[in-house]
Amino acid sequence: MLKVEAVIRQEKLNDVKNALTKAGFSGITVYDVKGRGRQKGYVLNFRGREMRVDLISKTKIELIIDDKGLDDVIKIIKENAFTGDIGDGKIFVSPVLDVIRIRTGERGKEAI
Amino acid sequence: MPIDTGDTAWLLVSSALVLIMTPGLAFFYGGLVRRKNTNAVIMQCFACMLLVSTTWVLYGYSMAFGPDVGGLIGNLDWAGLNGVGLEPNEAYAATVPHQAFMIFQAMFAIITPALIIGAIADRMKFSAFMIFLLLWVTVVYSPIAHWVWAVGGWIRGMGALDFAGGTVVHINAGAAALVGALYLGKRRGFGKDPMLPHNIPFVVLGTGLLWFGWFGFNAGSALASGALATSAFVVTHTATAVAGLTWLIIGWLHKGNPSLIGACTGAVAGLVAITPASGFVDPLSSVVIGVGAGAFCYAAVQFKNKKGFDDALDVWGVHGIGGTWGAIATGLFAQKAINSAGADGLFFGNAAQMIPQIIGVAATWGYSIIVTFVILFIINKTIGLRVKPEEEAVGLDLGQHAEEAYVD
Secondary structure, three states: OEEEEEEEOHHHHHHHHHHHHHOOOOOOEEEEEEEOOOOOOEEEEEOOEEEEEOOEEEEEEEEEEOHHHHHHHHHHHHHHOOOOOOOOOEEEEEEOOOOEOOOOOOEHHHHO | OOOOHHHHHHHHHHHHHHHHHHHHHHHHHHHHOOHHHHHHHHHHHHHHHHHHHHHHHHHHHHHHHOOEEOOOEEOHHHHHHOOOOOOOEOOOEOOOOHHHHHHHHHHHHHHHHHHHOOOOOOOEOHHHHHHHHHHHHHHHHHHHHHHHHOOOOHHHHHOOOOOOOHHHHHHHHHHHHHHHHHHHOOOOOOOOOOOOOOOHHHHHHHHHHHHHHHHHHHHHHHOOOOHHHHHHHHHHHHHHHHHHHHHHHHHHHHHOOOOHHHHHHHHHHHHHHHHHHOOOOOHHHHHHHHHHHHHHHHHHHHHHHHHOOOOOOOHHHHHHHHHHHHHHHHHHHOOOOOOOOOOOOHHHOOHHHHHHHHHHHHHHHHHHHHHHHHHHHHHHHHOOOEOOHHHHHHOHHHHHHOOOOOOO
């Protein structure tokens, strides 16, 4: 079992989420986050005073999947979060030891 | 006639009341859009206060209310408020300074284009909006205000009754909204992505300010303090409450939930519908007008949802349809017993009153649709109307204004 986390553009969330649902990956957790990568932020104006916003509002999605779904998930996220400009985000993959469904007590793959 | 201090006080207070409807509307619309477009829609409303106030003094008032040219428009004799002084103008408001009448009318010219913003929300360039605003108040608002309200205006001459702007303000804005929504096209992701109101308490705040300000709009349109203003105040309040209640109940039965946004939208529909009738009808008639406003506008919004055109915040359904119902209802329920300067309507033995009412409605719809389309077409072919797709995705607050509504 794997955990896939991706930091993406806020405005791409719906495309990514819909594509994942269509491919059968319906379980997802979504966070509003702020952060920065190599993208340098943007400039806001307040009464003519320029302010650099260097922590950018992003969306982080998180899903737990069976190992064999990994390539599909990565492909879907890459295709749907892509603009080609700086700031498209990153995908992180890490192993998951166990999953427990609280209501039934199921464990492992059954509980995903 | 000498200046009456009571009348003048009421008209100045009413002018301030009508002004606050526009920031009220900004909150109403601001709450209904997604958070990334909050500032943009509020900014468009605020821009109406800045730009239209300026043009009104320079030439707009003269084009709307100045000396008549062929029943169609005022000439520019009163440009820059030349001759519009502190002496009363007997033809418009005999007991208040002419400038008090002028500034009261300015507030109507401000809110009318602001109403259209709801239909084109979330996708229009601010530069294109400003040019649209300038052209629209000049070639759509001023002529129609002249037709209906000015001495010599052809709809006024026909005997059509429009107490506070059912045709001039609401049908006019509702028709322009329909054209704007269709010509600009849908918001990106419409029908696919959730486009939920981001702050419903803002919607309630906006509704409250609109309701409060509308007492100036309707009761102020008596242009005098006293019996008629009181009557207009009472029927305005009654129709609004009944329409909100009607929408709430219909929506509850139809969808299963009592919706706060629905209650607010219904109240606004009631305010719209009672507007042309407010100086001519009795309280029980206003109850019927309120029921009609809640029911017809609810149906119009459902119809729009089914057809799938993206009038984002339902300007057509609430103002276009509500205004049309109000103008027709004025022809049904008006009575001379309420306002001797008015006329009796269909239910009071004068079926002929329906004819000028219907002509007034049709002329406003027709003129507003055609001229709004021409304005949008010209802007689209020159500087373009819509923001870039990626800007629309990020939101207009950042894309157009570099100011976010919610930074932290």
